[in-house]
Structures are given as C-alpha cells and as structure tokens.
Amino acid sequence: MKTDDLVALLSTNPEPVDRGLVVRTLLVALGAGSILSLGITIFGLGVRQDIMISGALSFVVAKVSFAVGIFSLAFIYLAKLARPGGERKPRSYLVAVPFLVIVALAVISLGLAPSSHWNKMIVGDEWLECLVSIPVVAILPFAVSIWAVRKAAPTNLVRAGAFAGLVAGGVSAMAYALHCTDDSLPFVAVWYGGTIVLCTLAGAAMGPRLLRW
Amino acid sequence: MTTHEIELKALMLASLDGDAASHRALLDRLSHRLRAYYKGQLARIGRGAAEAEDLVQEAVLAIHFKRHTYDPAEPLTPWVHAIARYKLIDFLRRTRASRADVSIEEADAIMAHDDNVSAESTYDVRRLMERLPKNMRCSIEAVKLDGLSIAEAAVRCGISEPGVKVNIHRGLKALATQITRETRT
DSSP states (O other): OOHHHHHHHHHSSOOOOOTTHHHHHHHHHHHHHHHHHHHIIIIIIOOOTTTTSHHHHHHHHHHHHHHHHHHHHHHHHHHHHTSTTGGGOSOGGGGGHHHHHHHHHHHHHHHHSOGGGHHHHHHTTTHHHHHHHHHHHHHHHHHHHHHHHHHSOOSOHHHHHHHHHHHHHHHHHHHHTTTOOOOOHHHIIIIIHHHHHHHHHHHHHHHHHHSOO | OOHHHHHHHHHHHHHHTTOHHHHHHHHHHHHHHHHHHHHHHHHTTTOOHHHHHHHHHHHHHHHHHTGGGOOTTSOHHHHHHHHHHHHHHHHHHHTTOOGGGSOOOOGGGGGSOOOOOOOOOSSOHHHHHTTSOHHHHHHHIIIIISOOOHHHHHHHHTSOHHHHHHHHHHHHHHHHHHHHHHHHO
C-alpha cells in the first residue's frame, strides 16, 4: 500500500481527541491501586489494634505521609514518561528526596539513641513481614499502573517500568503502614525504603516486556 | 524554534480538535520527513526503500493512534522523533540488527529532510481488511474510503450511528495491529 493511501484512510472523519486522557487514565489507575491495596491490608492483614491511640496514630500518619510523598512525586514523572519522549524531562532524580529525608531522620534518631537500642530500632519485630508484604501488596497497583501506561506510549520502557514500580511500591507502603506496628524511623527507612526500591527495580526489569507497543 | 515546528504544531493542535484537513496535512508532511529519516537510517545498515516505507507507515499509524499522548504544552518535534526512534529500534530488534546501528541524534534530525518519493509497503490493506468482521469492514469502507457521513454509513451498514463510530475505531486498531504483524514477518 502507498503511504498516501494510508494517510487518506486515517484522516477521513478523525475523532476529536481527549487531551486529558493520559493523566486521567493514570489517576484512575492510582485510585484503583490505592483502593485495592487498602482493601488487602484492611481485610487481609488487619489494621493495627492501637491505631486510635494518639501516640500510635501520629506514627501511622508519619509513615503514610512518607509513602504518599513518594508515590505523588513518582506519579508526576510517570505521567511524563508515559508519553513519547517523556524521558527527556529533567529532574526525575527528585523522587529520591523522600528517601533522603527518611534516611537523614533515621541517622539522626540512631545518633540520639544509645547504641544498645540500634538493633531493635533497625530490625524491629516484623521486618520479615514488612519485607514480604509491601512487594506482595504492590502487585495489584503495579498491574493497574502498567495497564494505564500501556494506554499511552512510553518510549523508554525501563524507566517507565521503574516509575510504575515506584508508584506501586509507594501505594503499597501507604496501605501497609495501617497494619505495621514497628514505628522507629530506622525501621521505616530500611524496610519501607528498601522494599519500595525493590519494587522500582522489579518494574525496571519488567518494563521492556510489559510496556512494548 | 524552526518553521517546521511552528507549522506542524499548529496542524497537530487543529487535528487534535478533529479537523480532518489538518490531520491529513500533518500526517502527509510528517510522512515525508519520516521517509527521509528512515531511508537515511536504513541505508547505513544496507536495507532498502520498501522496509523504510513499512517503518514510515508504522510510525504514521503510531502518530495517529497515539496522538492523545501529545502534550500541547510541549514542542511537537521531540514527540515525533521519540516515536520514530522507538519504531526504528523496535524494527532493528526484531530483524536482529544491532541497536548500535541507530545513530545518536538530536530530535531535530526528524525534521531535517523531506522525501516524497514513496515506495509501496510490503502489505496490501484491502487484503487485510477482508479479515475484519463485517461491521468493522463496512464502516471503514463507507466512512474512511468512500467518504460517506456517519449517518449515511449507518444506513448502508445497517447499524446505529454510535455503532459505526465504535466499529471504525476498533476496526482501524485491528488493522494497525495486522499491519504491524504483517511487516514483522
């Protein structure tokens, strides 16, 4: 076929295009992913018993804000990476800011505590549960994020996959924070930060296969 | 900013609003740019004009179906270049050529040359259309090939007007998938 014929075929009665579609689809995915992970945490793992006690509540709020900060920043870059050439946008390293903040706070709190407490502060009671739960709960939000990015047209699949994983990890950590009773900053930095980074790496590894169009 | 960028972006914005003439002019002009780009790239690895034409059409299809991913706040050239380059790398991967054969270039490379000597691509769209379900085929033929209005097409194909739109949309997507598959074999 001649290219001219193809152009003619495509340009008879073209539909007007919805310019907000990319962002809206990603927002739907983010919303659905959040509801799914919150559902799994609340009904599968259960909300921590002491959540209404004010001391515990403030820790939950802090952990949730850390996670929300991560996925909100990551979402902004994912919305760019979902479009052709979006990887040319600079400053995506800003997503590291919440991680640096939590690591800095963790180091400060370790410095203020006697070294005999360090082990307990870093390893906590539930490190293994945290290590398993955040990536597992992240699977569904990751799947819906990938679905939304596929509706667009990413051209750097490794980076788009990584950011889809980062968003999913952040959403999952937000939900898991409602269940987790380990409240020390070093614990959050190592196990929340570490598992979210793990989700990001998994997303980067799977991106080229899942996002091809 | 080049004159191409300014003119083509204006066409793109009008085309996003559903202006058929602008959409046609845009795809037409971009296809010339894409042809020069792909011919140049493929010549470097000793491949011919027919394969370059397949790539031109794949890129034109991608520009058409992915036009909702263009952000009007951004220039058009890098968007087109990213699609063109993505399709080139995809082509090289499936033909087992090395990705190292893709030259590193600025986005403006896509607008550098114009080539309107079109070759035939390697597939026949009428034959591909025969594989589509009846309603999709009838709707596309009526509206896209014969230029009927949606209402006239609805009468001819015996389906509702929204049905015609849905069938065109799905049919063109199915066609694009088949074209991509066809050029991969």
